[in-house]
Amino acid sequence: MEKIYERPKSLTDRGLAYCPGCLHGVATRLIAELLDEMDQRTNAVAVLAVGCGTLGMFHFNTDVVVSPHGRTPAVATGAKRAAPGKLVFSYQGDGDLAAIGMAEIMHAANRGENFTVIFINNSTYGMTGGQMAPTTLVGQKATTAPQGRNPAETGYPMKMCEILSQLEAPKYIARFALDCPANILKAKKGIRKAFGMQMAGKGFTFVELLSNCPTNWGMPALECMDWMRENTMKVFPLGVFRDGDE
Amino acid sequence: MEKKITVAGFGGQGVMVIGQMLGYASCKAGRNALFLPKYGPEQRGGTANCSVTISDGEIGAPVSRYVDTLIAMNQPSLEKFLGSVRPGGIILLNSSLCRWEGKRTDVRVAEIQADAIALEIGSPKVANIVVIGAYIQLSGALSEQEMLDAIEEKLGKRPELLEMNRKALRTGMERVTLKE
Amino acid sequence: MTKSRDPSALPAGKEGIMERQFLKGNEAVAEAAILAGCRFFAGYPITPQNEIPEYMSRRMPAAGGVFLQGESETASVCMVYGAASVGTLAMTSSSGPGISLKAEGISTLAGACLPAVIVNVMRGGPGLGAIQAAQSDYLHATKALGHGGFRVIVLAPSTVQEAIDLTYKAFGLAVQYRNPVMVLMDGWIGSMMEPVTLPEAKEPVTFSYTGWGAKYFNPSGVGVNVVTSCLLEPEYQELLNIRAGEMYEEWKEKEVLAEEYLLEDAEYVIVAYGTAARAARTAIGELRGKGIRAGMIRPISLYPFPVEHLKRLDRSRVKFLLDTEMTLPVQMMDDIRLAVADAIPVHSCGRSGGVILTNEEIVEAVELAIAKEAR
Numbered sequence: 001m002e003k004i005y006e007r008p009k010s011l012t013d014r015g016l017a018y019c020p021g022c023l024h025g026v027a028t029r030l031i032a033e034l035l036d037e038m039d040q041r042t043n044a045v046a047v048l049a050v051g052c053g054t055l056g057m058f059h060f061n062t063d064v065v066v067s068p069h070g071r072t073p074a075v076a077t078g079a080k081r082a083a084p085g086k087l088v089f090s091y092q093g094d095g096d097l098a099a100i101g102m103a104e105i106m107h108a109a110n111r112g113e114n115f116t117v118i119f120i121n122n123s124t125y126g127m128t129g130g131q132m133a134p135t136t137l138v139g140q141k142a143t144t145a146p147q148g149r150n151p152a153e154t155g156y157p158m159k160m161c162e163i164l165s166q167l168e169a170p171k172y173i174a175r176f177a178l179d180c181p182a183n184i185l186k187a188k189k190g191i192r193k194a195f196g197m198q199m200a201g202k203g204f205t206f207v208e209l210l211s212n213c214p215t216n217w218g219m220p221a222l223e224c225m226d227w228m229r230e231n232t233m234k235v236f237p238l239g240v241f242r243d244g245d246e
Numbered sequence: 247m248e249k250k251i252t253v254a255g256f257g258g259q260g261v262m263v264i265g266q267m268l269g270y271a272s273c274k275a276g277r278n279a280l281f282l283p284k285y286g287p288e289q290r291g292g293t294a295n296c297s298v299t300i301s302d303g304e305i306g307a308p309v310s311r312y313v314d315t316l317i318a319m320n321q322p323s324l325e326k327f328l329g330s331v332r333p334g335g336i337i338l339l340n341s342s343l344c345r346w347e348g349k350r351t352d353v354r355v356a357e358i359q360a361d362a363i364a365l366e367i368g369s370p371k372v373a374n375i376v377v378i379g380a381y382i383q384l385s386g387a388l389s390e391q392e393m394l395d396a397i398e399e400k401l402g403k404r405p406e407l408l409e410m411n412r413k414a415l416r417t418g419m420e421r422v423t424l425k426e
Numbered sequence: 427m428t429k430s431r432d433p434s435a436l437p438a439g440k441e442g443i444m445e446r447q448f449l450k451g452n453e454a455v456a457e458a459a460i461l462a463g464c465r466f467f468a469g470y471p472i473t474p475q476n477e478i479p480e481y482m483s484r485r486m487p488a489a490g491g492v493f494l495q496g497e498s499e500t501a502s503v504c505m506v507y508g509a510a511s512v513g514t515l516a517m518t519s520s521s522g523p524g525i526s527l528k529a530e531g532i533s534t535l536a537g538a539c540l541p542a543v544i545v546n547v548m549r550g551g552p553g554l555g556a557i558q559a560a561q562s563d564y565l566h567a568t569k570a571l572g573h574g575g576f577r578v579i580v581l582a583p584s585t586v587q588e589a590i591d592l593t594y595k596a597f598g599l600a601v602q603y604r605n606p607v608m609v610l611m612d613g614w615i616g617s618m619m620e621p622v623t624l625p626e627a628k629e630p631v632t633f634s635y636t637g638w639g640a641k642y643f644n645p646s647g648v649g650v651n652v653v654t655s656c657l658l659e660p661e662y663q664e665l666l667n668i669r670a671g672e673m674y675e676e677w678k679e680k681e682v683l684a685e686e687y688l689l690e691d692a693e694y695v696i697v698a699y700g701t702a703a704r705a706a707r708t709a710i711g712e713l714r715g716k717g718i719r720a721g722m723i724r725p726i727s728l729y730p731f732p733v734e735h736l737k738r739l740d741r742s743r744v745k746f747l748l749d750t751e752m753t754l755p756v757q758m759m760d761d762i763r764l765a766v767a768d769a770i771p772v773h774s775c776g777r778s779g780g781v782i783l784t785n786e787e788i789v790e791a792v793e794l795a796i797a798k799e800a801r
Contacts, residue, residue, distance in 0.1 A: 042650075045512065050656070057652050065511040066654035068534045071504035074496065078508020078516070081492045082466050086512065104504075107497035266448075266619065273448040273621040281448075281619040284558075306708030307785040308614055308701060 008032035010041045010061050017055040021221025023178040023211040024052055027120055028059055030188045031089070034195060035062060044087045047076040047115075049096035052126040056091055070101025073108035073117065080115045087199060088115040095125045098134040098158045105160070112169030112203040116194045119160060122211040123232060130216030134158040137235055143216075161208050161241045171203040171244030177210040177233055179225040190240070202244055210236055247302045249387050250310060254295035254327050255319025255340075260374030263401075264317065265296035267378055271388050271396035272300045280305045293323065300387050315385060317377060319360070320344055336384055338422070340377060346425065355425040356384050363417050372414035375401075379418020390419065446623055451586045452477035452616040454624075455545055455609065456485065458593040459517050461624060463631030464543070465491030466516035468505035470498055470524060473557040474613035475547035478519040490630065499524035503531030503544070510540040511653040515597055515631040519545035521613070522563050523554055525571075532606055533572030536670075537655025541600030541633065543593065544578075545609045547616040550753075550780040558780025559613030561700055564757035567610050568729040575667070577674050579681055580608045580728040582699040586620040592726070594625050599681065601633055603673060610728060612752060613780075614701040677730045684732035685724040688714070692721025693743060694792055697736070697762055698750040699725045702776075702783055706750050709788035720792060725758075736765035746771040746795055750788055754778035771799065 007013075010032035018024040035041045044062040048054050050069035057064045063086075067075040072090040080088040097105050097119050105117070124142060125131040132142035132149060135157050139148040149157075161175045172194050176187035187209055194205035210232050212224035219227065251268065255261045265281050272279035280299040285292070297313070299305050312332035318324035321344040324337070331337055333352040339345075342361035358380035364373035375397065382388045397411050449457070456478045459467070467486055469479035479495060486493035492509070496502030502518050509516040520528060525546045535542050548563050550556030567580045579599050583589035589611055596607040657663040685703075688710060689695065698706040703724040713720040723739075725732050736747075747770055749756045756774040763772050775791035777783040 047508070054656055054658075057654055057656070061650060063512075063650050064652045064654070065508065066538075066652075066656045067507075068504060068530050068655075071501060071507075071531070074501035074504035075508035075511070077494065078466070078468065078505035078510075079512045080508075081494065081505075082509035082514035082516070083512040103497050104501050107501065269619055270448045273446060276446075279448065279619075279621060282614060283617055304707075305620075305704070306711070307705040308618055309705075309782050309784060310708070311784045311786040 008036045010035040010044070011059055012061045014058050017058050018052060019215045021212070021214040021224065022052070023122070023209075024055075024120060026178050026184060027118065027209050027211065028056060030184070030191060031091075031118065032060065034188065034192050035087075038192070038195060038199075040087045040195070043085070044089070045079050045083070047072055047079060047088060047090040049090065049092040049101070051093040051096050053091045053093050053096070053120060054127075070096050070099070071104050072096060072101060073104040073113070076115045077108050077111070077113045080113060084114070087195060089118055089195070090115065091118045092120065093126065094119070094121045094123065094133045094135040098160055105164075106167075109164050109170050109204050109206065110167050112171070114198055114201060114203050116191075116198050116205045116207065118191065119206065119208040120211045121160075121208055121236065122213045123157070124213050124216050126213045126216055130213070135236075137231055140231075157235055159236060161206070164206055165241045169204055170206060170242055172197055172205040172207075173242040174206070174240040175208040175210065175236060175238050177228060177238055179210070179228045179233075183238070193245070197245065208236075210238075248305070249300045249315065249385060250313040251298045251300075251315045251317060251381070252295060252313045252327050252330060253298065253317040253319070254293070254323035257292050257294045259294075259319045260371070261294045261319060262296055264374045264378055265298045267393070267396055267400065268298045268300065268381070268388070270400055271393050274396050274399070275388060275392040277302060278305050280308055282308045295323065295327070315381070317381060318344055319377070338377070338380055338384060340373070342373075356380065356422055357425065358418055358422045360418070363421060364414065367410060367413050367417065369410055372410055375411050375414035376418035379415040380422035383419040383422050384424070390415065446621045448619050449586060449622050450477060450617065450619045451589050451611065452547065453481045454586050454590045454622055455519075455593045455611070455616075456481040457624060458590040459543065459597070460485055460489050460491070461627045462594045462597040463628040464515045464517050464597055465489065465630045466506065466509040466514045467491070467518065468494040468496050468502040468516070469519050470496050470502050472499070472521045472524045474549055474559060474616050475519050475521050475545065477616070478545060478547070499527035500530060503528040504534075506542050507531055507535055507538070507540065510535065510542050511538070513632045515541065515601065515633070517543040517545065519547065521547050521549045522551045522566075525563065525566065529572035532578070533574050533576060534655045535606045536572070536576035536578065537574065538653050539604040539666075540606070540653065541597075541604055542606045543596045543600055543609065544606055545593070545611065548610065548612045550778065556780035559617070559701065559752070560778060560780050561612050561702060561752040561757075562778070563610065564728060564751070564753070567608055568731070568761075571608065576670060577729060578606050578608050579603070579677060579730070580610050581683070582610045582726060582728050583615055584700050584703045584724065586615065586618060587622045588726075589615055590622055590624060597631065601631065603677075605673070610700075612700050674730075678733070681727055682730050682732050682734070683726035684735045685726060686721070686735060687724060688721040689723070689739075690721075691719050693745050694718065694720045694748065694796070695739060695744050695746075696720060696722045696748045696750050696788065696792070697725070697758065698722060699728060700752070702750050702752050705783050705785045706788055708785035709792070712785060712789050713792055718792065718796070731761045731765070733765040736762060739766065739770065741766075741769050744770055746773055746799055748772075748788075748792060748795060749774045750783075750791070751776045752778070752783050773798070
C-alpha cells in the first residue's frame with residue numbers, strides 16, 4: 001500500500017502548541033511540507049518573530065533563530081548575508097511586522113534582501129491577549145479597543161502588500177488566505193514560488209497569509225472562517241501584487 | 247623633548263592637514279606623535295582646530311591647558327587661543343590674514359605671509375605647507391628632509407605637485423620672521 | 427604580516443613589513459576587527475564613530491566580508507545577531523544614544539549565548555548629549571547594557587595602539603565565552619591619530635553554533651540548532667542564568683586587566699581609564715616633580731573591575747584615591763569604594779559633557795584633596 005500522507009520531516013514530533021482551531025498550524029505545516037518537497041530541511045533557517053509565531057521553535061525541525069520583537073527582517077538579513085546558501089525565511093505576525101518592526105520590514109524589502117517573509121495576518125495580537133494590531137479592522141473589538149477600532153483615533157488597517165508594492169526592489173508580493181482548502185493550496189503554491197525565487201537568487205519575496213485567532217476573536221474556529229470571508233478578505237483583497245518572474 | 251601645538255583657523259584652510267602632516271612626519275621619523283582634531287557640528291564653514299603633540303617619549307595627556315606653540319591661520323583663531331600659549335611659547339601667525347595686536351608680552355611672536363607666498367608660488371592651496379615650513383624652522387621639531395618625506399608619501403608624488411610643495415616648505419622656512 | 431592578507435588592508439605602509447603607521451583610532455579599530463577575523467559589520471551613522479562604518483564599507487567587501495548600513499542602531503545590532511546565529515564573527519559600533527538602542531540586541535546576543543563585539547565610542551550624555559568626547563557610559567556598560575541582568579566583558583583602551591590590541595582580543599573573548607564583548611572608547615581615542623603597529627591577520631573566524639542556545643527545546647530535532655533568547659520554561663532559563671553567573675565569576679579570576687603606574691611608593695593613587703588615564707599620567711609626572719608621590723591604577727577591563735588591584739593597596743601608606751573621569755558625576759566611584767571597603771578615602775575629579783579634562787586640572791584636584799585630608 002502506498003503512503004500518501006504523513007507528518008513532514010521538517011516538523012518535530014511535538015504536538016502543536018498553537019490554540020485549537022488556529023491557522024498558525026496550517027501555515028507551519030505548509031512551510032514544513034514545502035521544505036520536505038524542496039529538499040531544504042537541513043538547509044533552512046527559520047527566523048521567528050516574537051508572538052505566537054515564536055512557538056514555531058518547538059515545531060520546525062530546522063535551524064531556528066528567534067528574533068527580538070519586530071527586528072525579524074534585520075536578523076534574517078544578517079543570517080542570509082552571512083550564509084547566502086541557506087534558505088532563510090522569517091515568520092512574522094502583524095504586530096511584529098506592521099507595528100514595532102515597520103522600519104525593519106520596509107528597509108529589508110527596499111534593499112531587496114534575498115529571503116522570504118511569511119506574514120501571518122490575523123488582525124490581532126494573539127499571544128499577549130487580543131490587543132489592537134495595526135491590521136485590526138475598523139470596528140473590530142480588541143482588549144485595547146473595547147468599543148472597536150475607531151479610525152478617528154487609531155487610523156485604519158495597514159495593508160502591507162499594498163504598501164510594500166510601492167517599493168521597486170521586491171520581487172514577489174502576494175496575499176493568500178487560509179480559510180478553505182482551495183485557498184490553502186493557492187497559498188502553498190505562493191510559498192513554493194517565493195522559496196524557489198529565493199533559491200534562484202531573485203531577491204525579496206513576501207507572502208501574506210490571512211489567518212484567524214479563535215481565542216481572541218472569541219468565536220469557534222469554523223465561525224472564524226466565515227468572519228474572515230465576510231470581513232478580513234474584503235479589507236485585505238487576495239492576489240499577487242508583484243511577480244518578478246513575469 | 248615634547249612639543250604641544252594648537253593649529254587653528256577656518257574650515258578649508260588646511261588646518262587638519264598641517265596637524266596630520268606634522269604627526270605623519272614625526273611618526274615616520276621614529277618619534278611619538280598624537281594628532282587630535284576638533285570640529286564643530288557644521289560640515290562646512292565653521293572653525294577648525296587641532297592639537298598635535300610630538301615627543302621622544304610616551305605621550306600622556308592629548309590636550310593640556312597650555313601649549314608650546316599656537317599656529318593661528320586667521321584673526322578669530324588668534325584671539326580664541328591667545329591665552330592657551332604657555333609663557334615663553336611661540337605664536338606663529340599667518341600674517342596674510344591676521345595682525346598681532348600685542349596683547350601678550352610673555353610669548354615670542356613669529357609671522358609668515360602664508361597666503362601671499364602661496365599665491366606667489368602658484369597655488370593658494372599650499373598656504374598650509376608654507377606654514378609647516380615656518381613651524382619646523384622655528385621649532386626645530388623636524389628636519390626639512392623628514393617633512394618632505396612625509397609630504398611626498400601623503401600628498402602625492404606627481405612631480406609638479408611635489409615641486410610646488412617642496413618650494414612652499416622651503417619658502418616658509420626662509421621667510422618666517424620673529425617679531426622683536 | 428601573513429601573505430594571505432589583502433594588500434588594501436594596509437591603509438599606509440607596505441605589505442609584508444611590520445611597520446609603524448599613523449592611524450586614526452576609529453579606523454584602527456575597524457582594521458583590527460578585520461585582522462581578528464571579523465567578517466560582518468553592520469552600523470548606523472552617529473558622531474563620533476562614523477569612521478568605523480565608513481572604513482568597513484571600503485574594507486569589508488575587499489576582505490570577503492559583509493558590510494551593511496542598517497536602517498537604525500536597533501536593526502544593525504540585530505543584523506549582527508543574525509550573522510552570529512549562523513556562525514559568523516560580527517561587530518557593530520555606535521555611541522551612547524545608539525548604544526541605548528542596541529541594548530535590545532545586545533541583551534538578545536547575551537541571552538542566546540552568541541559572540542559579537544560592540545564598540546562604543548563615547549560622547550557626552552545623557553540623552554542626545556554633546557557630540558564631543560566623554561566617558562559617560564561606564565555605568566551603562568558595566569552594570570546593565572540591556573535588560574535582564576546579563577554582563578559583558580568591557581575593555582577600555584587609552585591609546586590607539588591599545589584600541590587595536592583590545593579590539594583584536596575582544597573577538598577571541600567573545601568566541602571563548604559565547605558572549606558579546608564591549609570595547610568602550612571615548613571619542614578622543616576614536617578621532618586621534620597615533621603611531622601604531624598592526625597585529626597579524628587571522629583567518630576569517632567562523633564558529634559552530636551547534637548545541638548552542640536552547641537546543642534543549644527541540645528534543646526530536648535531528649541535527650538542527652535553535653538559537654534563541656526566548657526560553658519559555660522558567661527552570662531552563664534559571665539554569666542558563668546560573669551558568670552565566672558562574673561565567674562572570676570566572677572572568678573575575680581570569681580576565682581582569684589593569685595597569686599599575688608608579689604605585690610602589692605612591693601616597694596618592696589616581697584611578698582612571700581611557701583618555702582620562704593619559705591626562706593622569708602627565709599629571710603624575712608633574713606632581714612627582716613637585717615632590718608629591720602620586721601613582722595610578724588604570725582599569726583596562728572595566729568589567730570585570732580590577733578589585734584586587736585596589737584591595738592590595740597599602741592602606742597605611744595610601745592617603746586617598748582620586749577617581750578621575752571625563753564625566754560628572756563620576757561613575758566608577760561605587761566600584762572603587764566597594765573594592766577598598768571605605769578603608770581609604772576616595773575623592774573625585776572630572777569634566778563632563780565633552781569638556782576637555784587636562785593634566786593641570788588633575789594636578790589641582792590632587793593638591794586640593796591633599797589640603798582637604800590635612801584638615
